[in-house]
Amino acid sequence: MGAGDEVSESSGGEGVKVNIRCSNGTKFSVDIDLESSVETFKAALAEKCEVPPQQQRLIYKGRILKDDQTLKSYGLEADHTVHLVRGFAPAASTNNAAPTNSGGSTTTPNSTRPVSTNEGDALGGAGLGASLFPGLGINGLGGSGGGLFGAGLPEFEQVQQQLTRNPNIMREIMNMPVVQNLMNNPEIMRNLIMNNPQMREIIDRNPELAHILNDPSTLRQTLEAARNPELMREMMRNTDRAMSNIESSPEGFNMLRRMYETVQEPFLNATSMAGNAGNDNSNPFAALLGTQGGNQAREGLNNPSTTTSDSTTGSPAPNTNPLPNPWMAAGTGGAQTNTTRSSSLGDARPQTPAGIAGLSSPGFEDIFGTMQDTNSLNQMLQNPAVTQMMQSLLSNPQYMNQILGLNPQLRSMVDSNSQLREMIQNPEFLRQLTNPETMQQMVTLQQFLLTQLGRAQSTQQPGQTGGGTGTPNMGLEMLMNMFGGLGAGSLAVPNRSDVPPEQLYATQLSQLQEMGFFDTQENIRALIATAGNVHAAVERLLGNSGQ
């Protein structure tokens, strides 16, 4: 789009036309160099509308543009439209930034910030927090970030975000001698924990926790994982995925809740009690978990600890706890899952970072639980959450092997077909598999293949599939299901020829209809032309009607 306009890329001087849409509905456009900063852009806008730059809020592609970034960094292109909203005076005068609406007059957010500096003592807690929640190192580390960087960063969540976004900071923290020392010496951590009576009590009551704490390799792996920002991000993602999966099943949520109540709550209570006592040194977790506790409580689980944890941040100030970070909440829950649910699975893969192993296991069990039922499997695989999880799992050959080992059905499939086994155990192949492009191609290929099969009225099996193996039909179907997730909805394949196209492509037709292509004749033409491939048909239809 507008490729011709983007002279700025080469010459750096020319402007492109960008449309502005104000909140009151007016529109105008300005010429601007995409290399220029948002600040300059705002200044340019100020000339065209009466909103001073400090009060301009620019939103593009779902993001709020920050002053110090360039327009290009947000992917702004010529002829695109940016939203302009009149905001309030910037942070310098936060106190009088009370919005015009009725809600906000009484509280002054600023006054509460210093309270959070008690995180500063949590240096020890950093590593510990991380190790307590294997795989959720991020929670602890976020906390430690607050501590390490002191009061400068007001919002816990921001710190955390920054940490995850900026691998360097994370690495720096992790490479600090103090932290490293801590990490390399699980003994110290355990001592720290065991020296705290409340913590000890918790551990006594929850053997699962003790198990984790007593396994130095788990600790180390967790921290190792935490040191690698990529891995960490992946882990957080996975946790969230896994959690949303669990939550979406009706019993799942209850289970989480129960786990929360049995493990997290006493834990939080204990730690926040210590926090209230005001002796942060005695309990490195207090500050850390106090903050977290607030979030947790606000997750609305209706548990009695709400009051306790809220008062942790206490003082006369209102609760400044950061926004309930969905990742974070999920994360902690995930930890519970890990501890209470499947140490066996976790143990089965000592090589892998404890976090991931534990995190993915619940989802995993589900997958295998439903393995028998191809339909639900298929459905599940179409869920991007699962796809993603699968993807990340697949990217590790070891997982793959374990999956194979764990699932009798798959195992027998593999056993009966040595070629497939070789294929699956070849890391190179796995890597290729995880490449979404390949997956899609395979799906398309298979679809195409099956379509052809259907046409030829042949019940014979395909000699060669995309992967180059002659898998039995069941295997093929299974593979297809496995990869179906990334592909499109329809894997339904017509099995008979010599029927009118309306019937042959009934499924596809109805899909097209559902997507808003109402011209049946045109749909049929497109489907015939594309041999029943809905994607291609859509492409065709869109090509015809649209651009």
Next chain:
Amino acid sequence: MAASQASLLLQKQLKDLCKNPVAGFSAGLVDETNIFEWSVTIIGPPDTLYEGGFFNAIMSFPSNYPNSPPTVKFTTEIWHPNVYPDGRVCISILHPPGDDPNGYELASERWMPVHTVESIVLSIISMLSSPNDESPANVEAAKEWRDRRDDFKKKVGRCVRRSQEML
């Protein structure tokens, strides 16, 4: 590369929204390589309690979109009867198609493949201006909305302020 129907549709919507955005929100991708995860900023609708706020949400589409609805989850804290405490949005059009097992919603109120990012976000915006307290996702918020409107306003006001500080 043969793209799936879902990503084709989404791609088209993205293109349209970049060029001709709709008032009240802005949408883009979380990660340019993944068409299924959208980041949406909803501008607090004027003349509502949420006026002045900027609420970020993540929209995750299933690979079989438009046959199944996306999920929408606020990443900005928001106090609303129809938003779960974890940020998930609970509106009827995001519920899987078919009849409501609880009998509350008509099939026609639930997900239909004709919905687009635009229609979904507009529904959310209208949800912000008129909460539905009949089957609340956040019970506490719904109670406040019904019985203690002042408290409700205060909490929403706090969310709005926080969302501004985020800038």
